[in-house]
Amino acid sequence: MHNYGRVKRVVSKKTCHSAVGSVVRRRASSAGRLSDMANKENEVTCAEDVQGIHCKDKCTFPVKTTDVSKMSGAGSKYLDYFTELSKDxxxxxxxxxxxxxxxxxxxxxxxxxxxxxxxxxxxxxxxxxxxxxxxxxxxxxxxxxxxxxxxxxxxxxxxxxxxxxxxxxxxxxxxxxxxxxxxxxxxxxxxxxxxxxxxxxxxxxxxxxxxxxxxxxxxxxxxxxxxxxxxxxxxxxxxxxxxxxx
Structure with missing residues (x-):
């Protein structure tokens, strides 16, 4: 979750720069087109980076069936305790x-x-x-x-x-x-x-x-x-x- 929050801030920054670049492109000459191409490359690179980070997160914290079964077993183990507490x-x-x-x-x-x-x-x-x-x-x-x-x-x-x-x-x-x-x-x-x-x-x-x-x-x-x-x-x-x- 902490990594996800950091990624959100990076995307926001890049999007802001992209928006500014878009305004500049409307007023620029052919030299501005080169800048436009560079901005597009940055957007693509940023998108790839974000995709890579999400992929990395998924690989680092996989949801395994065995983990779910372990938690279910622990829940069953203490089920009597919570039942008695509820009765009290x-x-x-x-x-x-x-x-x-x-x-x-x-x-x-x-x-x-x-x-x-x-x-x-x-x-x-x-x-x-x-x-x-x-x-x-x-x-x-x-x-x-x-x-x-x-x-x-x-x-x-x-x-x-x-x-x-x-x-x-x-x-x-x-x-x-x-x-x-x-x-x-x-x-x-x-x-x-x-x-x-x-x-x-x-x-x-x-x-x-x-x-x-x-x-x-x-x-x-x-x-x-x-x-x-x-x-x-x-x-x-x-x-x-x-x-x-x-």
Whole structure:
């Protein structure tokens, strides 16, 4: 290909000289005819040179049937690899499509009611969707007028516990932020052991259930406080509260 590009530039030059020579021939006398003959000879010589170079290229880089068969053999050799890779990509595409669909459903339910979102998360048992949605629930719990009830948190805590029993730092961090927000949100009720709970008739059972679930949770996940970094710091902060409930 590199030689072909060089040849193109040479032909262009010769053609340019030929065009100039043509104009000169129209205005020249018999002496110009000699120049015209010389130009014609140059054109013929140039054409022969170009033809020779193309011939040389073909001789240097022949397309052999054996080479084609070798490439076909190599392609067949790694065909399984590319097939498996394609299957992996198809699987990933399917997973992401399903995740996106479930997140769209979660968003619709969140706009309706927080309890509907929690019920949906509890039903589908999808760890990825849960991790994506927990920060939204955590943010709501941190607001003064939260739309997330303690009953919703009681229903969701078993799934959050599964995250805390896992080994992924992102999952642990998201889950600990949520637990910390739950504890802070209902700390007065949790620490009073049900003695001064507001609206006792509707919330007392949920507060007692949350208190028991949190204590059981921390007995199973207490080693997290020894983990370095953000996970360990969050775990210690939550433990400082729950240690007072024992």
């Amino acid at each position: 990509h198809d699987t990933m595409t399917h997973v992401l499509f399903g995740r996106n669909l479930r997140l769209n459903v979660a968003l619709t339910l969140w706009r309706r009611n927080a309890s509907e979102l929690v019920a949906y998360l509890t039903r589908i048992q999808d760890t990825g969707v849960l991790v994506d949605c927990l920060p939204v629930l955590t943010k709501s719990l941190q607001e003064e007028q939260s739309c997330v009830s303690i009953g919703c948190c009681v229903d969701l805590l078993p799934q959050v516990k599964m995250l805390l029993l896992g080994r992924y730092e992102v999952h642990l961090t998201v889950a600990l932020h949520w637990v910390q927000s739950v504890v802070k949100k209902w700390w007065p009720e949790l620490s009073s052991n049900g003695k001064t709970v507001h609206d006792r008739c509707s919330n007392e059972k949920n507060v007692q259930a949350m208190r028991k679930l949190l204590l059981d949770l921390w007995e199973d996940t207490c080693p997290l406080s020894s983990v370095p970094g953000t996970v360990g710091e969050l775990s210690k902060a939550v433990e400082s509260y729950l240690s007072q409930l024992r």
